[in-house]
Amino acid sequence: MSSIIDFFDTVVVFAPKFIPGVIATLQLAFFSILIGTVIGLFVAVVKLANKKPLTFVMNIYITIIRGTPLLLQLWFIFYGLPGMGIEIDRFPSAVIGLALHNGAYISEIFRGAIESIHYGQREAARSLGMTRGQALKRVVLPQAFRRSIPALGNQFIIAVKDSSLASVITITETMLLARQFVAATFDVFPIFFVAASYYLVITMGLAKLLQKLETKLKVGVR
């Protein structure tokens, strides 16, 4: 009985202490998703423009990011780049690392969605006299964006969880705090329970948000 009381005691005491870490997690997730989406869109559009040298560069980016561990990428940016004379602060390092990582995956999500739009849509737009850019912006991307939301949602949730790796470059986010609290108290179970709960709340909230967005954008499509 007393162990259950101890458990709730520890949970109640430590839950508020996680707040700064949770805020850092939210910040990391927010910026890496936002910047990652911009990168992803840019890379997808450049690749679809079918200019060989540009496509080649984008493929190198995607290959390197997808082919190496995120942990290594973060270490490389924070500990490796200073050796080449490039020093970036902790938080921007983490955001850059996470955003580049998400961008590579998101670009493939967007490319697949854009290619799935029937070519007749582009032809109809162009036959009205629209430029390539106008057809993309007004006709292709709005439809592609809607189609990409399920896969995008997956990637956003992964991004939230991946932000925990920023703890390895000493950013005080949820995971780092959890490890510090455990080291100080040895109350492993309740503390990791609190950390897990915070991640769940964030990812479930995000999933809900994406679901709303999908319903909103579904208009006109059965």
Added chain:
Amino acid sequence: MSMIEIKNLHKYFGDLEVLKGIDLKIEESDVVCLIGASGSGKSTLLRCINYLEKKTEGEIWIDGKPVDETEDGINKIRQEVGMVFQRFNLFPHMTVAENVMEGPVTVKNMDKTEARKLALDLLEKVGIADKADVYPEMLSGGQQQRVAIARSLAMEPKVILFDEPTSALDPELVGEVLKVMKDLAQEGMTMIVVTHEMGFAKEVADRVIFLHDGMIAEEGPPKEIFENPKHERLQAFLGEILA
């Protein structure tokens, strides 16, 4: 001065020569029907006129001028040459009215209120003003195609190209689309129509062109083409299609 003049048009897909030297003049207010078996090159010819297909060789003159074949020039030409597709290709994420407004607003920078007024007028004209604020998905094929015609008219084109506009429709919906096209023809719109609707061609066309194997095999007024076909391929084609 012809509205459209095509000189020695060739089109290859890879090694396959689909158009083998087409010469064609279309005058203002002409309604020209392109007929022919599938694979004869009629859709390709139509799509070359607004550069959805890039011709391999030859010249295209529109409204007395050779087409300026730069990106900008082609965009300009497309504002003057409307197109209606077999599969409608309405924009599913926009309402019917928004579909019609899209060209004027995005391409001509027309004010939205003004564009909506134009859209409603055009929808009235094609007989579906009451559907202005629903999404295309809710419409029948015939209604969708009429919206597509209104969308093309919104750019105030000099010519409209119709690429088998009734081929994807249920038989009972063909009539309503042909009626709109007939009205347009009577108002003096210049039209080039790829079609299998021989009734429409007979009744509305000023001229019928029979394509065979990438060349114009025979052309003339519908009466002559249908009642007194000379080319043996045309005779066979009509025999099959009218049987």
